[in-house]
Amino acid sequence: xxxxxxxxxxxxxxKRVSHIMxxxxxxxxxxxxxxxxxxxxxxxxxxxxxxxxxxxxxxxxRGREGSEFGQLIDNYIKEGKIVPVEITISLLRQSMVETMTxxxxxxxxxxxxxxxxxxxxxxxxxxxxxKADVKFVLFxxxxxxxxxxxxxERGKSSGRTDDNRESLEKRIQTYLNSTRPIIEQYxxxxxxxTIDASxxxxxxxxxxxxxxxxxA
Ligand code: UP5
Ligand code: MG
Numbered sequence: 481x482x483x484x485x486x487x488x489x490x491x492x493x494x495k496r497v498s499h500i501m502x503x504x505x506x507x508x509x510x511x512x513x514x515x516x517x518x519x520x521x522x523x524x525x526x527x528x529x530x531x532x533x534x535x536x537x538x539x540x541x542r543g544r545e546g547s548e549f550g551q552l553i554d555n556y557i558k559e560g561k562i563v564p565v566e567i568t569i570s571l572l573r574q575s576m577v578e579t580m581t582x583x584x585x586x587x588x589x590x591x592x593x594x595x596x597x598x599x600x601x602x603x604x605x606x607x608x609x610x611k612a613d614v615k616f617v618l619f620x621x622x623x624x625x626x627x628x629x630x631x632x633e634r635g636k637s638s639g640r641t642d643d644n645r646e647s648l649e650k651r652i653q654t655y656l657n658s659t660r661p662i663i664e665q666y667x668x669x670x671x672x673x674t675i676d677a678s679x680x681x682x683x684x685x686x687x688x689x690x691x692x693x694x695x696a
C-alpha cells in the first residue's frame with residue numbers, strides 16, 4: 481500500500497531533492513490544544529521554516545473530492561484515533577517534495593502533530609530514514625484541563641468535528657496512551673525540548689525563540 485500511495489515518481493523525486501539539500505525536521509508535539517499550530521505560525525513568521533500540520537493535511541484530504549480515504553479519516557478524527565501511517569506519511573512527504581521542488585532553500589520543516597504513536601514512528605523510519613534529519617522534538621507541555629478548555633472554546637467557532645467534549649476525552653486518552661510514550665522515547669535520546677505551554681502565547685513563544693536561536 482505504501483508504495484502505491486507514495487508513488488514511485490514522488491519517492492525518487494524526494495531522493496533527488498534530498499541529495500541536494502537534506503530536509504531538517506523538528507517534530508512538534510503536545511496534547512490537543514497545547515498550542516502547536518499557534519506557535520508554528522509564529523515560528524514561520526520569524527524563521528525560514530515550513531509548517532506542515534499532519535492534522536491539517538488529513539482534514540484537507542478528508543475534504544478532497546474523490547479521495548478514497550475521506551470517510552476513514554473522518555471516522556478516525558471524530559474518534560480521536562490515529563490514522564494509519566501510510567496515509568499521513570504520503571501527505572507529509574508529498575508536501576515536503578512540493579515545497580523543496582518549488583524552492584530548494586526551503587528545507588527546514590516543522591512537522592506538527594506527528595509522530596503520534598509507534599505505527600507513525602515506524603512508518604517515518606521506514607520511509608524517511610536517511611532522507612531527512614530529525615533535529616529534535618519541540619514538546620508543548622500543558623495540563624489536560626487547559627488543553628480541553630482551549631479546544632472547547634475554539635469549538636464555539638472552529639467547525640472542527642473533534643472540538644467537543646466527547647471527542648476531546650478520546651483525544652486526550654490517545655495522547656496519553658500513544659503519544660506520550662513516543663515523546664519519552666525521544667527524551668531518552670536527549671532529543672526533547674520541553675516548553676511550559678500553559679502560559680500566554682507570547683511567553684511560550686519567547687521560550688521557543690530561545691531554543692531555535694540556540695539550536696536551529
Ligand atoms: N491557544 C493556543 N495557544 C494558547 C495560549 N498560549 N494561551 C491561550 N490560548 C491559546 O490552539 C488551540 C486553541 O488554543 C486555539 O483556539 C488557540 O487560539 C488557543 P492550537 O494552536 O490550534 O493548538 P494545537 O496544539 O495545534 O491543537 P490541535 O487541536 O490542532 O491539536 P491536536 O493534536 O488535537 O490536533 P491535530 O490537528 O494535530 O490532529 C487532529 C486529529 O487528526 C487527531 O486527533 C487524529 O485523529 C488525526 N491525526 C492523525 O491521525 N495522525 C496525525 O499524524 C495527525 C493527526
Ligand atoms: Mg493543530
